[in-house]
Amino acid sequence: MGGDLREVWVYLATSPLLALTLTLAAYQLGFWIYRMAGFHPLLNPVLIAVIVLVSILLLTDTSYATYFEGAQFVHFMLGPATVALALPLYRQIERVRKSALAIAVSLLAGSLTAMITAVGIAMLLGASRETLISIAPKSVTAPVAMGISEQFGGLPSLTAVLVILTGIIGAALGPLVLNLIGVKDMAARGLAMGTAAHGIGTARAFQVSELAGAFSGLAMGLNALATAILLPLLWTWFF
Amino acid sequence: MLFYLTLIFACQLAGELLKVSLGLPVPGPVIGMVLLLAGLLVKGRIPDALAQVGDTLLANLSLLFVPAGVGVMLHVALIGEQALAIGAALIGSTLVTIAVTALIMQALAKPGHSDGER
Numbered sequence: 001m002g003g004d005l006r007e008v009w010v011y012l013a014t015s016p017l018l019a020l021t022l023t024l025a026a027y028q029l030g031f032w033i034y035r036m037a038g039f040h041p042l043l044n045p046v047l048i049a050v051i052v053l054v055s056i057l058l059l060t061d062t063s064y065a066t067y068f069e070g071a072q073f074v075h076f077m078l079g080p081a082t083v084a085l086a087l088p089l090y091r092q093i094e095r096v097r098k099s100a101l102a103i104a105v106s107l108l109a110g111s112l113t114a115m116i117t118a119v120g121i122a123m124l125l126g127a128s129r130e131t132l133i134s135i136a137p138k139s140v141t142a143p144v145a146m147g148i149s150e151q152f153g154g155l156p157s158l159t160a161v162l163v164i165l166t167g168i169i170g171a172a173l174g175p176l177v178l179n180l181i182g183v184k185d186m187a188a189r190g191l192a193m194g195t196a197a198h199g200i201g202t203a204r205a206f207q208v209s210e211l212a213g214a215f216s217g218l219a220m221g222l223n224a225l226a227t228a229i230l231l232p233l234l235w236t237w238f239f
Numbered sequence: 240m241l242f243y244l245t246l247i248f249a250c251q252l253a254g255e256l257l258k259v260s261l262g263l264p265v266p267g268p269v270i271g272m273v274l275l276l277a278g279l280l281v282k283g284r285i286p287d288a289l290a291q292v293g294d295t296l297l298a299n300l301s302l303l304f305v306p307a308g309v310g311v312m313l314h315v316a317l318i319g320e321q322a323l324a325i326g327a328a329l330i331g332s333t334l335v336t337i338a339v340t341a342l343i344m345q346a347l348a349k350p351g352h353s354d355g356e357r
Contacts, residue, residue: 023302023305023306024302026305027301027302027305044301045301046301046302046304046305046308047308049302049305049308050305050308050309050311053305053309054309054311054312057309057312058312064309064310064312064313067306067309068306068309068310071305071306071309072306074302074303074305074306075303075306075307077296077303078268078303078304078307079251079267079268079271080244080247080248080251080268080296081296081297081300081303082251082266082268082269082271082272083247083250083251083254083268083271083272083274083275084247084272084275084292084293084294084296084297085272085297086250086272086273086275086276086279086293087275087279087285087289087290087293087294087297088297089272089276090276090279090280090285091285093280099347099348101347102344102347102348103344103348105343105347106340106341106343106344106347107340109339109340109343110336110339110340110343113332113335113336113339113340114332114333114336117328117331117332117335117336118328118329118332119328121324121327121328121331121332122321122324122325122327122328124324125321125323125324125327125328126321126324127321127324127325127328128317128321131317131321131324131325135325135328135329138328138329138332138333139332139333139336141300142303142304142307143266143268143303144266144268144269146307147266147267147268147269148266151266155314156307157307157310157311157313157314158310158313158314158317158318160304160307160308160310161307161308161310161311161314161318162325162329163304164304164307164308165329166329166333169329169330169333169334170333170334170337173330173333173334174333174334174337177334177337177338178337178338178341181338181341181342183341183342183345185344185345185348187344187348188340188341188342188344188345188348189341191340191341191344192336192337192338192340192341192344193337195336195337195340196333196334196336196337196340197333197337199300199301200301203301219340221272224269224272225265225269225272225273228265228266228269229265
């Protein structure tokens with residue numbers, strides 16, 4: 001590479017436009033590959049986009065801080081998107097009212113299981129305190145998980161990565177587990193996917209059945225709420 | 240459409256204000272979500288333009304995770320050092336959570352409940 005090209009890159013890297021464009025392009029490339037592979041769960045578009053972007057940043061010796069100056073505009077929209085989760089919740093409100101008790105009990109059990117087993121296993125295997133709080137909200141949609149993690153001295157960016165990995169694991173292996181334990185009820189399958197694997201699990205549930213997808217979306221919203229309330233209580237109780 | 244985008248932002252802002260002023264443990268956007276849900280329940284329906292804005296945001300939800308996900312480059316060393324703990328916790332916890340939630344929901348929702356079948 002010539003010195004001129006290097007100067008052009010350095011100039012562009014200081015403006016938010018480059019990071020924004022690269023983020024959108026990498027995600028669309030990821031989604032294209034995901035679609036081409038017949039929506040294979042391991043080829044998650046977020047995972048592909050992250051790999052592509054990290055490679056570009058490392059190859060060009062660009063810092064994450066520089067990248068984030070531009071990418072923060074995309075990141076910022078996570079807040080409004082969380083508010084918008086009220087829409088699928090509202091659409092399912094009748095169904096929720098009908099089986100409210102069953103949903104509430106399973107959701108609470110799932111939410112507690114997610115937090116306690118994640119922290120428990122990580123603690124047994126010698127993870128640091130910072131990792132423990134970063135991993136505790138791993139089943140919750142990223143904006144909420146990051147908020148919780150930050151509040152208790154975790155690393156929000158580590159939490160985001162753990163949340164995304166959790167979603168990919170849930171989407172890839174969740175249906176296998178559900179088949180293994182013989183759960184055929186689509187409402188129960190959806191609720192489980194959304195509770196454990198948030199939006200990425202929900203996207204997967206929608207591919208199987210409309211009903212599973214609806215319950216998964218509902219569980220994602222409710223677990224965000226449950227974890228945001230329960231985790232601070234559990235955390236101050238235990239530590 | 241701009242009105243409803245503003246409304247969504249306003250719900251989040253109100254959520255942040257409530258969080259700080261009342262010292263709530265819940266993140267601002269989640270309070271905003273509850274406020275919007277309460278508003279919809281009062282209104283009794285979702286206005287078309289709000290559905291347009293909200294569904295566009297949710298349809299691209301996974302894109303919004305990307306900038307945070309790139310942050311993995313800051314934690315490569317940390318994840319490498321604790322790879323076993325992190326990997327086992329993520330896989331074990333996620334799969335156990337799916338099983339526990341699904342089994343309880345199936346057991347509770349089954350009797351006299353036709354919602355699950357279609």
